[in-house]
Amino acid sequence: MSDLDKLDRAILGTLQADGRMPIARLAETVGLSETPCARRLKRLEQEGYIERYRAMLSRRRLGYGVLAYVSVRCAVHDRSLADRFEREVCAIERILSCHNVAGTADYILMVVARDLDDYGTFMRDELRSLPGVTAVESALSLRAVKSEGRLPLP
CATH class of the missing domain: 3.30.70.920 (Lrp/AsnC effector binding domain/regulation of amino acid metabolism (RAM) domain)
Incomplete structure (x- = not known):
């Protein structure tokens, strides 16, 4: 965790709320341009901070009451x-x-x-x-x- 700076934490926090956020919006949200943001995101994925992306399905809509x-x-x-x-x-x-x-x-x-x-x-x-x-x-x-x-x- 000590390898994470303020921008890395901002990227991770933002993606926890919306994992489908386009890179352009993510970059804008955390105050970076797209290329450095994309590089940081790739590094965070490669280093294992981001394990996977997934959709959260509604169990009720799928019939699991x-x-x-x-x-x-x-x-x-x-x-x-x-x-x-x-x-x-x-x-x-x-x-x-x-x-x-x-x-x-x-x-x-x-x-x-x-x-x-x-x-x-x-x-x-x-x-x-x-x-x-x-x-x-x-x-x-x-x-x-x-x-x-x-x-x-x-």
């Missing part, structure tokens, strides 16, 4: 079983994220479903049958207060 945060506990903490669990989780599209965590749960998942019936079927048929799973606890999101926050840039 349920968003659940799921705590998963595993009885056996065997590396090969954990690897199998993680591979299978990564192959399930409706699991948006999976984090191996410390605490009472082993993993926290973010899952989408069309409705509660769909979520119940998913829990019964897929989630509870994943390798090593012994307990599952769900917290259903009622509404998003803050979502996909921007990373702070010191």
Whole structure:
């Protein structure tokens, strides 16, 4: 992070808000001409500060009315079983994220479903049958207060 100057941070902050911003507008926003701005942007991408660009889709418009945060506990903490669990989780599209965590749960998942019936079927048929799973606890999101926050840039 020490390699980033004020202009680099301005570019990163601006792109977090609008990743599709044309280079001309980005340059104007951060106070550079297009060529130096494009060079800085390319360097930030090459150095890994920008991992990727993506569109944020509306889960509701796509028919996913349920968003659940799921705590998963595993009885056996065997590396090969954990690897199998993680591979299978990564192959399930409706699991948006999976984090191996410390605490009472082993993993926290973010899952989408069309409705509660769909979520119940998913829990019964897929989630509870994943390798090593012994307990599952769900917290259903009622509404998003803050979502996909921007990373702070010191």
